[in-house]
Amino acid sequence: MGRIVTVAVSTLNQWAMDFDGNLRRILESISQAKAAGAKFRSGPELEISGYNCEDHFFESDTRLHSWQVLATLLASSVCQDMIIDVGMPVMHKNVTYNCRVAFLNSRILLIRPKMQMCDTIMYRESRWFSPWTKERTVEDFFLPRIITQVTGQTVVPIGDAVILTRDTCIGFEICEELWHPASNHINMSLDGVEIISNSSGSVFVIRKAHMITDRVKSATAKAGGIYMYSNLRGCDGGRMFFNGSSSVSLNGEIVTAGKQFSLAEVEVTVATIDLEDVRTYRNNIRSRTHSAARSSPYPRVKVEFSVCDNGPFKLTNDMMDADNLDRKEVGEFHTPEEEISMAPACWMWDYLRRSCQGGFFLPLSGGVDSSSTACLVFSMCNMIVDAVKDGDNQVLADVQKIVGDFTYIPKDPKQLCNTLLVTCYMATENSSSETKARASELASEIGSYHHSIIIDTAVSAVLGIFQQVSNLTPRFRTHGGSPRENLALQNVQARLRMVISYLLAQLMLWVRGRPGGLLVLGSSNVDESLRGYFTKYDCSSADINPIGGISKHDLKKFITFFGYKFNLPSLGKIIQAPATAELEPLVDGQLAQLDEVDMGMTYQELSTYGRLRKVQCAGPFSMFCKLVPLWSHCSTREVADKVKHFYRCYAINRHKMTILTPSCHIECYSPDDNRYDHRQFLYNHTWKWQFDAIDNQIQAYEDDK
Numbered sequence: 184m185g186r187i188v189t190v191a192v193s194t195l196n197q198w199a200m201d202f203d204g205n206l207r208r209i210l211e212s213i214s215q216a217k218a219a220g221a222k223f224r225s226g227p228e229l230e231i232s233g234y235n236c237e238d239h240f241f242e243s244d245t246r247l248h249s250w251q252v253l254a255t256l257l258a259s260s261v262c263q264d265m266i267i268d269v270g271m272p273v274m275h276k277n278v279t280y281n282c283r284v285a286f287l288n289s290r291i292l293l294i295r296p297k298m299q300m301c302d303t304i305m306y307r308e309s310r311w312f313s314p315w316t317k318e319r320t321v322e323d324f325f326l327p328r329i330i331t332q333v334t335g336q337t338v339v340p341i342g343d344a345v346i347l348t349r350d351t352c353i354g355f356e357i358c359e360e361l362w363h364p365a366s367n368h369i370n371m372s373l374d375g376v377e378i379i380s381n382s383s384g385s386v387f388v389i390r391k392a393h394m395i396t397d398r399v400k401s402a403t404a405k406a407g408g409i410y411m412y413s414n415l416r417g418c419d420g421g422r423m424f425f426n427g428s429s430s431v432s433l434n435g436e437i438v439t440a441g442k443q444f445s446l447a448e449v450e451v452t453v454a455t456i457d458l459e460d461v462r463t464y465r466n467n468i469r470s471r472t473h474s475a476a477r478s479s480p481y482p483r484v485k486v487e488f489s490v491c492d493n494g495p496f497k498l499t500n501d502m503m504d505a506d507n508l509d510r511k512e513v514g515e516f517h518t519p520e521e522e523i524s525m526a527p528a529c530w531m532w533d534y535l536r537r538s539c540q541g542g543f544f545l546p547l548s549g550g551v552d553s554s555s556t557a558c559l560v561f562s563m564c565n566m567i568v569d570a571v572k573d574g575d576n577q578v579l580a581d582v583q584k585i586v587g588d589f590t591y592i593p594k595d596p597k598q599l600c601n602t603l604l605v606t607c608y609m610a611t612e613n614s615s616s617e618t619k620a621r622a623s624e625l626a627s628e629i630g631s632y633h634h635s636i637i638i639d640t641a642v643s644a645v646l647g648i649f650q651q652v653s654n655l656t657p658r659f660r661t662h663g664g665s666p667r668e669n670l671a672l673q674n675v676q677a678r679l680r681m682v683i684s685y686l687l688a689q690l691m692l693w694v695r696g697r698p699g700g701l702l703v704l705g706s707s708n709v710d711e712s713l714r715g716y717f718t719k720y721d722c723s724s725a726d727i728n729p730i731g732g733i734s735k736h737d738l739k740k741f742i743t744f745f746g747y748k749f750n751l752p753s754l755g756k757i758i759q760a761p762a763t764a765e766l767e768p769l770v771d772g773q774l775a776q777l778d779e780v781d782m783g784m785t786y787q788e789l790s791t792y793g794r795l796r797k798v799q800c801a802g803p804f805s806m807f808c809k810l811v812p813l814w815s816h817c818s819t820r821e822v823a824d825k826v827k828h829f830y831r832c833y834a835i836n837r838h839k840m841t842i843l844t845p846s847c848h849i850e851c852y853s854p855d856d857n858r859y860d861h862r863q864f865l866y867n868h869t870w871k872w873q874f875d876a877i878d879n880q881i882q883a884y885e886d887d888k
């Protein structure tokens with residue numbers, strides 16, 4: 184009587200609409216699972232089409248190509264003698280569902296549609312899919328002809344059913360269902376389902392690492408059973424970074440887990456488990472068994488197949504370290520600094536290789552923001568060198584294609600950084616020598632191909648054109664100019680940097696004798712975007728912005744961490760220096776412009792406003808009410824003034840958020856107008872009604888005293 188089962192979860196770096204690449208990666212994961220002796224393989228959500236196909240899910244082509252890929256899998260010799268489930272969109276009676284399709288030996292066993300849609304943060308599943316709401320019900324699904332040709336079947340079951348093999352019972356839960364208060368795994372486990380496969384498209388958000396682990400653990404702690412969690416990893420063509428960490432748990436303990444951050448396209452995590460452990464665990468929770476005895480049954484798809492090995496002797500994952508009393512937690516936990524050093528770096532790597540460009544161009548100012556971006560590229564280079572050292576041939580092939588040399592083997596991160604990253608310090612006469620020195624010091628420490636240039640001639644040429652039309656010369660504030668003049672003079676400098684960046688990005692590889700061009704990197708942080716403290720179409724406009732989802736607070740912590748980790752002393756000086764845009768002249772040799780003074784608020788305050796506005800959904804009035812008790816160091820009126828100032832700035836600048844350079848989503852209070860923070864961009868910035876509410880509240884409070 185078999186009882187030892189080996190199952191495999193897969194972490195795949197899929198790419199929306201790349202059916203060819205997606206098929207290749209799925210097949211690779213299946214063959215790795217097979218080589219490891221698995222009899223059941225599961226994969227991430229919508230792995231065939233890719234998760235972020237978005238409005239492509241409205242196109243019948245997307246479903247057609249998904250069936251074609253499935254037909255190839257069904258016919259493949261690699262896919263025999265193993266129960267496999269894959270994710271794809273399926274239309275049933277003219278309704279599109281997000282499904283798992285389970286098959287064995289070229290026959291489809293069950294199509295299991297997702298029952299809860301995910302519409303939070305950047306997810307919009309209800310826009311393309313409907314939830315299957317018919318509990319414990321199956322219907323006939325008529326297969327397309329291309330599938331019938333392979334399987335000989337015309338009708339298969341679709342719906343909320345489970346698969347009964349000779350030795351166990353397998354059920355499915357799809358992503359959001361795990362999060363839902365009434366998760367399906369409870370009902371399934373009560374009905375004797377021992378293995379639950381959960382396919383996910385779960386993304387990274389800073390400081391949330393514990394969440395999945397907690398859910399996955401608690402999913403089986405109460406109900407007992409084997410929980411298989413497969414997740415996507417990487418940038419599949421959008422702003423999300425899928426965070427891997429596929430795992431297998433048994434009775435509330437994770438027995439094995441894959442990596443959260445890695446450049447590997449395919450990672451298969453295998454666990455060997457004794458099914459008797461599930462039965463013993465369940466049977467010992469007496470209250471559970473009594474409710475289980477009452478549970479109504481799921482439709483079962485019966486299949487003459489054993490997922491267990493024959494013999495009783497095989498070392499199971501949970502026993503591997505059983506002699507050691509001080510066993511450590513399975514699975515990775517990273518500090519926020521480590522998360523920042525890896526998540527955007529992996530995301531940038533996918534973007535670089537998938538956009539077929541030759542590297543990155545970065546305007547490096549010597550401040551915290553652009554230095555952080557440079558560090559992230561350096562972090563990526565370290566990950567590439569490590570992956571190649573570990574024998575990852577896909578990474579090697581990709582890097583060779585990027586540099587246009589099929590003999591190149593990256594061995595030294597600094598040398599690779601020199602090949603992939605061009606940095607440039609663009610000075611005007613108002614730039615200080617300290618920032619210039621800091622920029623070139625950092626460049627030499629990480630190895631980037633660096634130049635310092637002076638752009639004054641361009642600035643004066645543009646101002647000369649203005650004089651032609653107006654006969655006027657704008658002046659800086661410190662020279663008696665009006666705010667308009669002062670701002671215009673700053674914006675000219677800032678925007679010319681963008682023009683020069685794109686010129687250099689296009690031509691620097693030509694200069695260096697290599698084909699192709701460079702991607703321009705932007706570096707404006709989430710707080711500046713929220714406050715609108717940047718010039719529209721300056722260096723913040725770029726191809727991608729790796730730090731666009733990170734707060735200033737976290738960037739500073741990250742830089743400190745990164746400086747120690749890689750021994751980059753220049754970062755120590757960068758963190759000490761006051762944050763400044765350096766667009767105004769020095770006054771008596773001193774900086775006349777400091778970011779926090781200019782903005783009229785601190786970065787710390789901005790983070791608080793950001794969280795309250797987006798995460799806690801506070802309008803001006805609620806924000807004021809929450810901040811009065813929190814900021815007890817300020818008077819009620821001071822709090823009111825701060826809140827009003829923030830909302831005025833926000834309203835005036837919201838239009839800038841419509842053109843934020845795409846960045847990797849990381850921080851929960853990102854104001855990214857495109858996919859995340861849906862709001863209008865034209866406001867009446869007086870907020871009359873809202874601010875009156877605040878004033879009335881103050882009045883009532885003061886009258887009370």
Ligand SMILES: *[C@@H]1O[C@H](CO)[C@@H](O)[C@H](O)[C@H]1NC(C)=O
Binds near residue numbers: 274275278
């Ligand atoms: C759409 O509905 C029609 C009529 O019920 C049916 O014949 C057809 O098979 C459906 N197609 C799909 C893909 O659901």
Ligand SMILES: *[C@@H]1O[C@H](CO)[C@@H](O)[C@H](O)[C@H]1NC(C)=O
Binds near residue numbers: 356
């Ligand atoms: C697995 O768990 C994840 C958690 O993100 C959940 O989103 C996903 O829907 C689950 N998938 C299945 C098949 O249960």
Ligand SMILES: *[C@@H]1O[C@H](CO)[C@@H](O)[C@H](O)[C@H]1NC(C)=O
Binds near residue numbers: 318367370
């Ligand atoms: C679980 O089963 C109960 C009782 O049959 C039912 O009311 C409930 O909706 C089920 N929950 C889910 C998530 O299917």
Ligand SMILES: *[C@@H]1O[C@H](CO)[C@@H](O)[C@H](O)[C@H]1NC(C)=O
Binds near residue numbers: 385386389393426443
């Ligand atoms: C992956 O990201 C999701 C969303 O932020 C989070 O809930 C989950 O815990 C993360 N997983 C890990 C292992 O960090």
Ligand SMILES: *[C@@H]1O[C@H](CO)[C@@H](O)[C@H](O)[C@H]1NC(C)=O
Binds near residue numbers: 769
């Ligand atoms: C820089 O500052 C000087 C005075 O310190 C000023 O005259 C000049 O216009 C500024 N240059 C630019 C390019 O803004």
Ligand SMILES: *[C@@H]1O[C@H](CO)[C@@H](O)[C@H](O)[C@H]1NC(C)=O
Binds near residue numbers: 869
């Ligand atoms: C904005 O609101 C104020 C107060 O209601 C009003 O006086 C003003 O005219 C509005 N601005 C515009 C441009 O409508």
